[in-house]
Structure formats: structure tokens, C-alpha cells
Amino acid sequence: MTGSSKASFCSMKDFLKQTGGFAVIDGGLATEFERHGADLNDPLWSAKCLVTSPHLIHSVHLDYLEAGADIISSSSYQATIQGFQAKGFSIEESESLLTKSVEIACEARNTYYDKCGTSSSMDDIILKKRPILVAASVGSYGAYLADGSEYSGIYGDSITLEKLKDFHRRRVQVLAESGADLIAFETIPNKIEAQAFAELLEEGDVKIPGWFSFNSKDGVNVVSGDSIKECIAIAESCEKVVAVGINCTPPRFIEGLVNEIEKVTSKPILVYPNSGESYDAERKEWVENTGVGDEDFVSYVEKWMDAGVSLLGGCCRTTPTTIRAIHKRLVNRRSH
Incomplete structure (x- = not known):
């Protein structure tokens, strides 16, 4: 799985065998774009960069690969056909932008492989030819609402369930045909949306697998109050879901949630928490100094692996520095 991994990615379990039992997911995209100066105060959020600064997306993907990420996610979390149309784009233009999000990630992977062949590794840059997956990011209906x-x-x-399926159907089909290895259904807040995603995967038009990742604000249930076990059970019953877990959740809640997830799934477990900072939905900004630094964030990694997690990364407000630190922990774990 060097070069394009498309032909050989069959299951996450097989992928993990190739990566030594553990794999690194990338970190926050939108907050990293903002750190580089992008203004994302827009209903499209990170997807705005597909229009204004695709070069920045490529650069951030490459930063994460050079930090040791084995999986990078496209900048399509908040990219929807309906959202683009509301900004004046045609359906064809909207679908093209969805495809572009995956193409940029694939191009970054190719750039990384080219660098592996021509450059010597620097202390803070990982240049090692290895299996790399591109995940097409799909955010929830709530992400489209931008509220x-x-x-x-x-x-x-x-x-309703049918309205959610109708909302997501074409977007998921376009992303599934864009060259991604799998679809990352992220920040799923409730059971009904998990059911909608599972049924879309099973309809037959989507030829690649996906992972399901839920978020929690209390460390017990998903954010809607639905049972984490019931949500994971929906993913467990869908053959095309290849991994399950938690994202965009404070690090302190992860271990307890994983302990519950492990009781109801046989699939690989993934976690990519946020930095622990609070998000002010009205002001549309993260509240400073409410989270943990990289050192504290990474201090949880061993506990998560001991609890059964095999895919680890970061979400909002995590950076390539965070991912590099996780990579180093995983290198030590693999060597043992």
C-alpha cells in the first residue's frame, strides 16, 4: 500500500496488521487552517478553503503526514451540496468541490511519497514510506446547520430518518467515488443519524467502507443523551463499518467511553479527541485556556491503548505537534 492504497484496502484489521497493530489519525483541520491565517467565520467553515485556499489544505495534510499520520481526512466535514448551493454554487460545482476535497488529500499523499524517495529524514519530519489511507470526511446534519x-x-x-438519508445520500455517493479509501462519518451526535449512515452504506451505491465516530460531552452518552452502547450497536451491525469510536470529545472522557464501547463491538476502536477546550456555539469560537496542552493530551495515549484503542489521533485544536507526539508513543508501543 505505497502509492495509491485504493486497490489493496480491504479492512481496517488488515491495515492495522501492516502498521504494527496501531495507526495514527491526523489532527484538527479547521483550527489548523485558522492557525495559518484562514478566516473560517462562514457557514462552510473548513470547506471554505476548498474555494479560497486549496494550497493551504494540501500543506496542512502534508504537515500531518510528515508528523507521522497514517490516515488523513479530507476537508469535507462541513462540505455539503446544500451548503454550497446556499452560497450560490450549482449542483455540478458543489459535487466538484466535494471531489476536490479528496483529490487534494490524495495529492498530498503522493507528494509525501515523492519526498520519501528524494529527501533524508529530519529530526522533526517523518519521511517513511508506509501505508497511508485517505478518509473522506462526512459531518453530521448539525454541522451543515452551522449552529x-x-x-x-x-x-x-x-x-426523520428518511430526511437525514435524503440529505446525505448524494454527498456520500460523490465522496465514495472520489478516490478515497473509506468514509469517516464524524461527530455523530445521535442514534437516528447513525442509523441513516448505516442504511446509506448498505443501499449498495456506496462501494467503500466507513468508520463511525461519535461525540460526548459527559463521558457517558453521546451528546444527544442517546446511549453510547446503542449507537455503537448500530455500527456493529453494519458490515461496511470497519471501525468505531469517539471524536471531538475532551480527553478525560475517552477511557470510560472506550470501556463501554469495547463491551459491544468486535471492530477496531478509534479515538481522536479535541484538546478539551469548550466551544461557544453563539460566538462560533473556542474558549481559550479551557483544555489541555500537548503533553497532557499525549499522557492519556497509553491508557487508551491499554483500554483497547488501536487508532489514535486528534480533533479540534490539536496540531501536527500533537500528532508527532502520538506517533512517537505508538513507535514505542509497536517496538514492544
């Missing part, structure tokens, strides 16, 4: 409801899971009585 913070992916952190509550409260969509109202008018949102």
Missing part, C-alpha cells in the same frame, strides 16, 4: 447542533444532537421532531 452548533452537532454538539447537542437536537434536530427537532421534523427531522
Whole structure:
């Protein structure tokens, strides 16, 4: 799986055998774009960079690969056909931008492989030819609303299972045909959306697998209050889901959630928490000094692996420095 991994990615378990039992997921994208000067105060959020600064997306993907990430996610978390249309794009242009998000990630992977062949590794840059997956990111319906409801899971009585499937269907199909290895269904806030994603995967039009990642604000349930076990059970029953876990959740909650997840799944478990900082949905910004630094974040990694986690990374407010530190912990674990 060097070069394009498309033909040989069959299951996450097989991938993990090639990576020594553990793999590194990349870190935050949108907050990293902002750190580089991008203004994402827009309903498109990180997807705005697909229009304004695709070179920045490529650069951040490459930063994560050089930090040791084995899996990078496309900048399509908040990219939806409906969201692009609201900004004046046609359906064709909207679908093209979805495809572009994956193409940029694949190009970054190719750039990384080229660098592996021509450059000597520096102390802070990992240049090692290894299996690398590109995951097409799919955010929840709440992410499209851009009102913070992916952190509550409260969509109202008018949102039904069929409406959610209709909302996501074409977007998922386009991303599945864009060259990605799998689809990362991320920050899933409730059972009904998990069910919608599972049914879309099983409809037959989606030819690649996916992972399901939920978020929690209390360390017990997903953010809507739905049972984490019931949500994971939906993913467990879907053959095309190749890994399950937690993202965009404070690090202190991860171990307890993983202990519950492990009781109801046989699939690989993934975690990519945020920095622990609070998000102010009204002001659309992260509250400074409410989270943990890289050193404290990475101090949890051994506990997560001991609890059964095999894929580890970061979400909002984590950086390539965070991912490099996780990579070093995993190198030590693999060597043992």
C-alpha cells in the first residue's frame, strides 16, 4: 500500500496488521487552517478553503503526514451540496468541490511519497514510506446547520430518518467515488443519524467502507443523551463499518467511553479527541485556556491503548505537534 492504497484496502484489521497493530489519525483541520491565517467565520467553515485556499489544505495534510499520520481526512466535514448551493454554487460545482476535497488529500499523499524517495529524514519530519489511507470526511446534519447542533444532537421532531438519508445520500455517493479509501462519518451526535449512515452504506451505491465516530460531552452518552452502547450497536451491525469510536470529545472522557464501547463491538476502536477546550456555539469560537496542552493530551495515549484503542489521533485544536507526539508513543508501543 505505497502509492495509491485504493486497490489493496480491504479492512481496517488488515491495515492495522501492516502498521504494527496501531495507526495514527491526523489532527484538527479547521483550527489548523485558522492557525495559518484562514478566516473560517462562514457557514462552510473548513470547506471554505476548498474555494479560497486549496494550497493551504494540501500543506496542512502534508504537515500531518510528515508528523507521522497514517490516515488523513479530507476537508469535507462541513462540505455539503446544500451548503454550497446556499452560497450560490450549482449542483455540478458543489459535487466538484466535494471531489476536490479528496483529490487534494490524495495529492498530498503522493507528494509525501515523492519526498520519501528524494529527501533524508529530519529530526522533526517523518519521511517513511508506509501505508497511508485517505478518509473522506462526512459531518453530521448539525454541522451543515452551522449552529452548533452537532454538539447537542437536537434536530427537532421534523427531522426523520428518511430526511437525514435524503440529505446525505448524494454527498456520500460523490465522496465514495472520489478516490478515497473509506468514509469517516464524524461527530455523530445521535442514534437516528447513525442509523441513516448505516442504511446509506448498505443501499449498495456506496462501494467503500466507513468508520463511525461519535461525540460526548459527559463521558457517558453521546451528546444527544442517546446511549453510547446503542449507537455503537448500530455500527456493529453494519458490515461496511470497519471501525468505531469517539471524536471531538475532551480527553478525560475517552477511557470510560472506550470501556463501554469495547463491551459491544468486535471492530477496531478509534479515538481522536479535541484538546478539551469548550466551544461557544453563539460566538462560533473556542474558549481559550479551557483544555489541555500537548503533553497532557499525549499522557492519556497509553491508557487508551491499554483500554483497547488501536487508532489514535486528534480533533479540534490539536496540531501536527500533537500528532508527532502520538506517533512517537505508538513507535514505542509497536517496538514492544
